[in-house]
Amino acid sequence: MTSPSPKADRPAPRRLLRKTGKWLFFSLFFLILGASITLAAAYLYFSKDLPSVASLKSYRPPAISTVYAQDGTVVAEFFRERRIVIPLEEMSEQLVQAFLSAEDSRFFEHRGIDPLAITRALVKAAQDKSITQGGSTITQQVAKNFFLTPERSYARKIREAILAYRIETALEKEAILHLYMNQIFLGHGAYGVEAAAQNYFGTSARDLSLAQASILAGLPQAPSRYSPFRHPERAKERQLYVLSRMVHDGVISQEEAKKARNEKLEIHPRQNIYIEMAPYYTEHVRQYVLNRYGEKALYEDGLQIHTALDLSIQRNAEKAIHKGLDDLDKRQGFRGPLRHVGITGIEAAVAAIGETLDNPGPDTLTHGIVVDVDNQNGKTRVRFGKHTGEIPLSSMRWARRPNPEVAHYNVRLQRPGQALKTGDEILVRLVKKLENGLWELRLEQIPKAQAALLCMETGNGKVRAIMGGRDFRASQFNRAIQSRRQVGSAFKPFVYAAALDKGYTPASIIVDTAFVFRDQERDFTWKPRNYQETFYGPTMLREALNKSRNVITVKVLQDIGIDYTLSYVRKLGLTSPINRDLSIALGSSGHSLLELVNAYAVFANEGRLSDPIFVTEIRDRDGKLLEKNRPFSEKVISDETAFLMTSLLESAVTNGTGWRARTIIQKGWPVAAKTGSTNNLQDAWFVGYSPAYITGVWVGMDEEANLGEGETGSRAAAPIWVDFMEAVHENRIPKTFPPPPPGIVTVNIDADTGLLPTAESRSTTFEYFKKGHEPVDFSPRSGQIEDEKDFFKQGL
Incomplete structure (x- = not known):
C-alpha cells in the first residue's frame, strides 16, 4: 500500500496562508525598495542644488553700521536688517524657553523634523478651522530663513526638510538655537531678539520679563498680525497661547503665567534716532561713507563710524535756529489762520484734532479751533480735542496783518479780533495748565524762512554741529553744505586780507566817494552804493570794515586786482565758482556756509587752512581700523595777516555792524565777526569766531524771496549766532586770542x-x-x- 503524499496531507488553509505570506513579503519588499528608490531619487533631485550648510558655522549676517557722537552716544544706524547678534548667554532663560515652547517644544529631542509636532498642528488646525500653530521645527525655520525663499510649495518643504537634517548633522543644538534667535524677523524692522527687545520695550534681551518675553515669542508666526504696536489685542491673545504652552511644558507654573498675563506692559515704538538726534549731520556722514565705501559696506558690514559731533552743542544749535526763525517770522506779522471752518464746522474740526492729539503737555504744538474772541478782555478761547485753552492778548500782539501799504504797518495788535474770528483753525502752543482747568496758549505759525548753522572747533577743524534747515522732516536739503547763496558783506574780510598782503594797513585811508565803473565791452555802468545811501569821505581801512562800507571795498578790490584777489581767496578754501568782476567785493558769488566758516577759520587758526573733520575714524565690525582723520592744516597766509584780520573783525563787533555779539565779550570771551547781507535782503549772514569755536549762520528763503524790511545779517542772522555762542561758551573758562606775532x-x-x-x-x-x-x-x-x-x- 502506497503511503500518502506529504503535500496531500497538509490542510489547504495552511498552504494558502503560506502563499499569501510570501506574496505579502515580496510585495512589501518591492514596495519598500520602490519607496526607497523613489525617496533616494527625490532626495538626489531636490538636494542637488541645495547650498552647503557649512557657512552657518561662521555666522556673519548683515550688521548695523552705527554712527557715534564724539562722546560715544549712538546718533544714527544704517542697515537693511536691524539685527544685533548676541550669544545665548545674553538672553534671559525665560525668553529662550518661551520661544521653544511656542515654536518647537521638542527641539532637543528630534533630528530636525518632528512628526509629532506636524500631527499636532494638523489636528489643531482641524479643530480651530484655522492655522493657530505651525509644524515646522526651529531647525526647519533656520533652513528656510538662511537658504530658501518664503514660497509655499511642497518642493520648498522637501528642500527645507533635507537642509534641516543636514543642519542637525553639522551643528550642535545650541548653535542652531543661537542662529534662530538672532536671525528671526520679529516685525517693525527688528531681526533677532535683541533688536526686538529694544524696539518694543526699550531694554535688552537679558532683562526681559516673562510677560515681555512671551509677547516676543508670539511674533514669529506673523509679526505684522500680532504687532503689539498696531494690534495689541491680537498680541495679547498670542501671548496667552505662549504662556499656556510654557505651562504645558512645565517650565513655568500657573501662578507665574497668571502674573505675566496681568502685567501691564509699556510698549512704545522705538525712537528713530537718525531723525531725533542730529539728522543733517548724520545724513552728511551717511553720504560720505556711501561714496567712499559703497552701499554694501554701509548697510550690511556693521561699520563703526565715529564723528566729531558734540550733542550738547548740536542741541544749542537747534534751539537757536528755532528761536531765531520764530522771532523773524513774528516780526513779519500774522499770515492768517490755517483755514476757516465756520461756526457750523467747529465740532467736526475739534473732533478731528482730538483723533491726533494724545496726552498733550507743555510745549505741545497743535491745531486748535477758535470758539470765542473776547475783544474787551483780550482773550481768545480755543478748543483742541477734549481740551480748551485761552490765548492772552499779550502773547499775540505780534499778530498784525502784514500789509506794508497800510499806515502804521508795524503797530502791534490792539485786540484779538483784529487777527482772529470764531471758526478759525490756528496753530497754538501749550504753555501751562491753569487752576481753572484751561490751558494757557500761545498763537504760533510755521516760519517761512529757513536757516543754517555750522560750528567748527578752533584749531583742529572738527565740525561740532550742523543745522541744515529748520526741520529735517520737512526738508532734507542741507543748506549748510549743499546750498550756494550770495554771501554779501561776509565776503569783504577776504578782500581786506588780500589787501593787507598787498601793502595796505588797518590805518590806510581810502576816500568814500561816488564811484562809477564802466564796462565798455558790455556797455555796462555800475555805481556801487553803501547800505545807508551816503558817502563818508576819508576813512581808515579798519573803520571801513567795521561799518561794512561797500564803495571802499570795491575801490580796494580794483586797486589790488581781481585776478590777485581770486587767487588769494582760493588759498583760503573757497572752492565755488566766483565771478570775475568788481561785484565780488560785495559778495555777489555764491558759497556754502561750510566754505565760509572754513575760510574764516584761517584767521582764527593763525593763517592755517584746516580740512573740516566730520568723521574721526571708521572701523569694521571686527574692530579693524579703516580710516582715521587727524587734524591737518596748511599754512596759507602769514601769522601777521591772520592776527590783523582777527583784530579788524574784533573791531567789527566792538564798533561796527557785529555789535550784537558784544554780549559775549561782556562774559569774558573775545569774538571776531562779520555780518553779511545781500542788496535785496534775500540772504542774511553772520560769521565769526572766539578762541574756542568758529560759527556761521545763514538765514533766507529757499525761493530767494525778500526776508522783510530791515532784515539784514545784523538783525536776522546775528541773534541766532549770539544765542548759540552764548550757550556753547557758558561755564567754560574764557580764553584769549593769540598775542601779536613778532612781526x-x-x-x-x-x-x-x-x-x-x-x-x-x-x-x-x-x-x-x-x-x-x-x-x-x-x-x-x-x-x-x-x-x-x-x-x-x-x-x-
Missing part, C-alpha cells in the same frame, strides 16, 4: 589820518602794523588831506 608792531597814530600824530592831532589811537609798514610821515594840519590821496576820486 607785528603797535604804533600810536593820528585817529583821523592814520599817520604819526602831531600836537595838532584831535585824537590818537594805537594801531597794529606789520613791521616795515608802519607810518613814517607825520599827519598834516587839520583839513589838509591832499586830494591826490583819493586816487579813485575821478572814477574809472
Whole structure:
C-alpha cells in the first residue's frame, strides 16, 4: 500500500496562508525598495542644488553700521536688517524657553523634523478651522530663513526638510538655537531678539520679563498680525497661547503665567534716532561713507563710524535756529489762520484734532479751533480735542496783518479780533495748565524762512554741529553744505586780507566817494552804493570794515586786482565758482556756509587752512581700523595777516555792524565777526569766531524771496549766532586770542589820518602794523588831506 503524499496531507488553509505570506513579503519588499528608490531619487533631485550648510558655522549676517557722537552716544544706524547678534548667554532663560515652547517644544529631542509636532498642528488646525500653530521645527525655520525663499510649495518643504537634517548633522543644538534667535524677523524692522527687545520695550534681551518675553515669542508666526504696536489685542491673545504652552511644558507654573498675563506692559515704538538726534549731520556722514565705501559696506558690514559731533552743542544749535526763525517770522506779522471752518464746522474740526492729539503737555504744538474772541478782555478761547485753552492778548500782539501799504504797518495788535474770528483753525502752543482747568496758549505759525548753522572747533577743524534747515522732516536739503547763496558783506574780510598782503594797513585811508565803473565791452555802468545811501569821505581801512562800507571795498578790490584777489581767496578754501568782476567785493558769488566758516577759520587758526573733520575714524565690525582723520592744516597766509584780520573783525563787533555779539565779550570771551547781507535782503549772514569755536549762520528763503524790511545779517542772522555762542561758551573758562606775532608792531597814530600824530592831532589811537609798514610821515594840519590821496576820486 502506497503511503500518502506529504503535500496531500497538509490542510489547504495552511498552504494558502503560506502563499499569501510570501506574496505579502515580496510585495512589501518591492514596495519598500520602490519607496526607497523613489525617496533616494527625490532626495538626489531636490538636494542637488541645495547650498552647503557649512557657512552657518561662521555666522556673519548683515550688521548695523552705527554712527557715534564724539562722546560715544549712538546718533544714527544704517542697515537693511536691524539685527544685533548676541550669544545665548545674553538672553534671559525665560525668553529662550518661551520661544521653544511656542515654536518647537521638542527641539532637543528630534533630528530636525518632528512628526509629532506636524500631527499636532494638523489636528489643531482641524479643530480651530484655522492655522493657530505651525509644524515646522526651529531647525526647519533656520533652513528656510538662511537658504530658501518664503514660497509655499511642497518642493520648498522637501528642500527645507533635507537642509534641516543636514543642519542637525553639522551643528550642535545650541548653535542652531543661537542662529534662530538672532536671525528671526520679529516685525517693525527688528531681526533677532535683541533688536526686538529694544524696539518694543526699550531694554535688552537679558532683562526681559516673562510677560515681555512671551509677547516676543508670539511674533514669529506673523509679526505684522500680532504687532503689539498696531494690534495689541491680537498680541495679547498670542501671548496667552505662549504662556499656556510654557505651562504645558512645565517650565513655568500657573501662578507665574497668571502674573505675566496681568502685567501691564509699556510698549512704545522705538525712537528713530537718525531723525531725533542730529539728522543733517548724520545724513552728511551717511553720504560720505556711501561714496567712499559703497552701499554694501554701509548697510550690511556693521561699520563703526565715529564723528566729531558734540550733542550738547548740536542741541544749542537747534534751539537757536528755532528761536531765531520764530522771532523773524513774528516780526513779519500774522499770515492768517490755517483755514476757516465756520461756526457750523467747529465740532467736526475739534473732533478731528482730538483723533491726533494724545496726552498733550507743555510745549505741545497743535491745531486748535477758535470758539470765542473776547475783544474787551483780550482773550481768545480755543478748543483742541477734549481740551480748551485761552490765548492772552499779550502773547499775540505780534499778530498784525502784514500789509506794508497800510499806515502804521508795524503797530502791534490792539485786540484779538483784529487777527482772529470764531471758526478759525490756528496753530497754538501749550504753555501751562491753569487752576481753572484751561490751558494757557500761545498763537504760533510755521516760519517761512529757513536757516543754517555750522560750528567748527578752533584749531583742529572738527565740525561740532550742523543745522541744515529748520526741520529735517520737512526738508532734507542741507543748506549748510549743499546750498550756494550770495554771501554779501561776509565776503569783504577776504578782500581786506588780500589787501593787507598787498601793502595796505588797518590805518590806510581810502576816500568814500561816488564811484562809477564802466564796462565798455558790455556797455555796462555800475555805481556801487553803501547800505545807508551816503558817502563818508576819508576813512581808515579798519573803520571801513567795521561799518561794512561797500564803495571802499570795491575801490580796494580794483586797486589790488581781481585776478590777485581770486587767487588769494582760493588759498583760503573757497572752492565755488566766483565771478570775475568788481561785484565780488560785495559778495555777489555764491558759497556754502561750510566754505565760509572754513575760510574764516584761517584767521582764527593763525593763517592755517584746516580740512573740516566730520568723521574721526571708521572701523569694521571686527574692530579693524579703516580710516582715521587727524587734524591737518596748511599754512596759507602769514601769522601777521591772520592776527590783523582777527583784530579788524574784533573791531567789527566792538564798533561796527557785529555789535550784537558784544554780549559775549561782556562774559569774558573775545569774538571776531562779520555780518553779511545781500542788496535785496534775500540772504542774511553772520560769521565769526572766539578762541574756542568758529560759527556761521545763514538765514533766507529757499525761493530767494525778500526776508522783510530791515532784515539784514545784523538783525536776522546775528541773534541766532549770539544765542548759540552764548550757550556753547557758558561755564567754560574764557580764553584769549593769540598775542601779536613778532612781526607785528603797535604804533600810536593820528585817529583821523592814520599817520604819526602831531600836537595838532584831535585824537590818537594805537594801531597794529606789520613791521616795515608802519607810518613814517607825520599827519598834516587839520583839513589838509591832499586830494591826490583819493586816487579813485575821478572814477574809472
